[in-house]
Amino acid sequence: MYELVQVSEKCYYINCPAxxxxxxxxxxxVYLIDSGNDKDAGRKVRQILDRNGWKLAAILNTHSNADHxxxxxxxxxxxxxxxxxxxxxxxxxxxxxxxxxxxxxxYPCRDLRHKxxxxxxxEVTDFxxxxxxxxxxxxxxxxxxxxxxxxxTPDGVVFLADCVSSGETLEKYAVPFIYDxxxxxxxxxxxxxMEAAVFVPAHAEVSADVRELVxxxxxxxxxxxxxxxxxxxxxxxxxxxxxxxxxxxxxxxxFEQYVLVGSTVRSYLSWLKDGGKVxxxxxxxxxxxxxx
Numbered sequence: 680m681y682e683l684v685q686v687s688e689k690c691y692y693i694n695c696p697a698x699x700x701x702x703x704x705x706x707x708x709v710y711l712i713d714s715g716n717d718k719d720a721g722r723k724v725r726q727i728l729d730r731n732g733w734k735l736a737a738i739l740n741t742h743s744n745a746d747h748x749x750x751x752x753x754x755x756x757x758x759x760x761x762x763x764x765x766x767x768x769x770x771x772x773x774x775x776x777x778x779x780x781x782x783x784x785x786y787p788c789r790d791l792r793h794k795x796x797x798x799x800x801x802e803v804t805d806f807x808x809x810x811x812x813x814x815x816x817x818x819x820x821x822x823x824x825x826x827x828x829x830x831x832t833p834d835g836v837v838f839l840a841d842c843v844s845s846g847e848t849l850e851k852y853a854v855p856f857i858y859d860x861x862x863x864x865x866x867x868x869x870x871x872x873m874e875a876a877v878f879v880p881a882h883a884e885v886s887a888d889v890r891e892l893v894x895x896x897x898x899x900x901x902x903x904x905x906x907x908x909x910x911x912x913x914x915x916x917x918x919x920x921x922x923x924x925x926x927x928x929x930x931x932x933x934f935e936q937y938v939l940v941g942s943t944v945r946s947y948l949s950w951l952k953d954g955g956k957v958x959x960x961x962x963x964x965x966x967x968x969x970x971x
Contacts (some may be wrong), residue, residue: 714750721750740762741840742827743771750802766826824864835876
């Protein structure tokens, strides 16, 4: 864990739970793509940079989930580096309590205010700032989260963030987190057509071809949608839907999984309702969902 792996002349990744990209610019300047999930991750990253004689110029955040921005505050405090982000992600990075609040739909109880869902805040510079490295392309990849992006380096390496999960991850967790299902499917279509020397997903194997993995993730979306439509054969409240999802996929419920899977299921229901596949009605002061 936290092994530095070279994938091109200028690009590396640090092998950890959410892969951290490293782009070597002129001289000994490096740009990190994400920063790991906490202060300890940041410390390990800095040790790697120090061993190689590299100076951290900036962190480029793909999105604001805690496992991608958790090392920001430590590294920014130690090196004075900039942290680049954009859109809604920038707000979540500045004010990380927004993540568990958004997932829960209200003020998060202590069980949700931990490093896996709530990083420490960091100062943020927008991607549009003149100081952003012009040789790095910002690629919009919305769907998994609000304004998630990937990055393409000059030597053809594309860092894909969380827009694809490995087959093992899909088998284990079954319902990967998605904020906007429609946007996510469009992103998969876009990624399927991309060409790169190497693709580096945060939660899947590095590969020169991700088309098969894209198809696997797309199939999972449609499988989940069909399961939800089956559950909604008669009017059913959300909590019952969520129970059936957990039971059907053999998932264990705790506070973290309740909000992650629950938020995702709500996103699916919104997408299905907007597409005319389910309808919602209020009965006895209860919101019920039913297949259209």
